[in-house]
Amino acid sequence: xxxxxxxxxxxxxxxxxxxxPAQAVPGALLLCEVSTRPGLSASVxxxxxxxxxxxxxxxxEKNPDGSDNVIIKLVKIMSDEVVNCIKDNAxxxxxxxxxxxxxxxxxGNVGGPITVNGKNDKPAMVRGLVV
Amino acid sequence: xxxxxxILSNELMSVIDxxxxxxxxxxxxxxxxxxxxxxxxxxxLLYAGIVTKIGxxxxxxxxxxxxxxxxxxxxxxxxxxxxVRALKEDAVAVNVIGPGKxxxxxxxGNVGGGTTIMAxxxxxxxxxxxxx
Numbered sequence: 001x002x003x004x005x006x007x008x009x010x011x012x013x014x015x016x017x018x019x020x021p022a023q024a025v026p027g028a029l030l031l032c033e034v035s036t037r038p039g040l041s042a043s044v045x046x047x048x049x050x051x052x053x054x055x056x057x058x059x060x061e062k063n064p065d066g067s068d069n070v071i072i073k074l075v076k077i078m079s080d081e082v083v084n085c086i087k088d089n090a091x092x093x094x095x096x097x098x099x100x101x102x103x104x105x106x107x108g109n110v111g112g113p114i115t116v117n118g119k120n121d122k123p124a125m126v127r128g129l130v131v
Numbered sequence: 132x133x134x135x136x137x138i139l140s141n142e143l144m145s146v147i148d149x150x151x152x153x154x155x156x157x158x159x160x161x162x163x164x165x166x167x168x169x170x171x172x173x174x175x176l177l178y179a180g181i182v183t184k185i186g187x188x189x190x191x192x193x194x195x196x197x198x199x200x201x202x203x204x205x206x207x208x209x210x211x212x213x214x215v216r217a218l219k220e221d222a223v224a225v226n227v228i229g230p231g232k233x234x235x236x237x238x239x240g241n242v243g244g245g246t247t248i249m250a251x252x253x254x255x256x257x258x259x260x261x262x263x
Contacts, residue, residue, distance in 0.1 A: 004191070008182035011175070022171035022263040034259045037223045044221070051214045056205030082214055091154040091263070092224045094260065095162045096233070103235050105250070110245025118237025118248070123159050128226030128263065130218075 039131045040087060046079035060122065092128035171263040172219060175211035181207050224260040228252060 025033070038044075050072060053060050062069055098121055105116045157165070182204060186192050194201055233252040240246050 001162075008179045008186075008192075012179040012183060018168035019173070019176075021168055025261065033261055034209065034223060037261070038163075038221055040217055040222045041135060043219050045213055047215070049209055051210045052213070054203060056209060057200070058202055077211075078210065086218070086222070092226060093154075093157050093162055094224075094226055095159060095166060096228075097163070101233065101235075103237060103250070105237055105239075105248065109241070109243055112209070112241045114239050114241050114246060116237035116239030116246065116248050118235050118250075120233050121236040122234045123163070124228070124232045124234075125156055125159055125162060126226045126228050126232065127156070128224050128260070130222050130224050 003044045040083050041077060042080045042083040046076045048119060049075050049079065081097075086130050094126045094128065096124045096126060098123045172215045174215040177215055178208050178211035181211060204223060218262050222262045226258050226260060226263055228256040228258070 002081075050060055058071060059069065060072060064102075099119045101120045105118075106116050107116070109127050182192055185203070185207070187205060190203065191201065230249045230253050235248075235250040235252075236252065237248045238245065238247075
């Protein structure tokens with residue numbers, strides 16, 4: 001194990017110890033954010049990665065001998081597979097805790113109208129997909 | 132099809148696709164505990180994990196022999212950050228609440244007396260979320 005390995009292992013350990021649990025996004029912000037999100041795209045991911053290649057001095061044009069740049073092809077394949085794997089295989093499990101959803105109901109009987117207020121009284125597990 | 136490795140990997144993928152069962156639900160208590168402790172995705176953490184495993188495979192993680200920078204590490208840093216950015220900023224989690232999944236208990240009343248009503252959701256409801 002060289003010093004880069006040791007540092008990366010150390011960083012991983014420190015980050016796992018020091019990171020606090022993710023905070024919930026306020027409902028109104030979440031609603032605005034969700035409605036504008038485009039979803040995952042392999043092309044966008046590959047494009048953004050290739051656009052940052054200059055930071056690492058990685059060439060993005062063809063090789064000097066005129067052959068194709070293999071790194072660009074590699075990025076396209078990796079991006080395709082990461083996005084496909086998430087879109088085709090990932091399952092989201094989320095939980096709705098009890099008391100999180102409020103309901104109001106209206107009805108009536110011979111005694112007159114009735115208004116009822118309540119909440120979900122049992123937690124529920126919900127499944128979803130990532131798109 | 133270029134070589135035997137490609138044929139093998141394609142066969143392997145087909146077999147894996149056939150035998151993999153659908154994901155099973157996680158018991159609610161486990162799910163609740165796990166969600167409360169999760170920190171969210173992190174590009175740095177993903178990068179650190181990849182570098183650690185690159186080291187296990189004896190792929191060099193230091194500078195190159197001629198003293199130049201190790202491009203693999205720089206590449207993986209960009210890749211990790213962009214994957215996590217895509218998940219956090221582009222991805223949408225689409226969830227569905229099946230009929231009967233939610234149980235409501237409501238209370239009210241009128242001159243005839245109090246009433247307690249138990250109710251279920253009776254339609255599929257779709258909602259969206261983000262990934263942190």
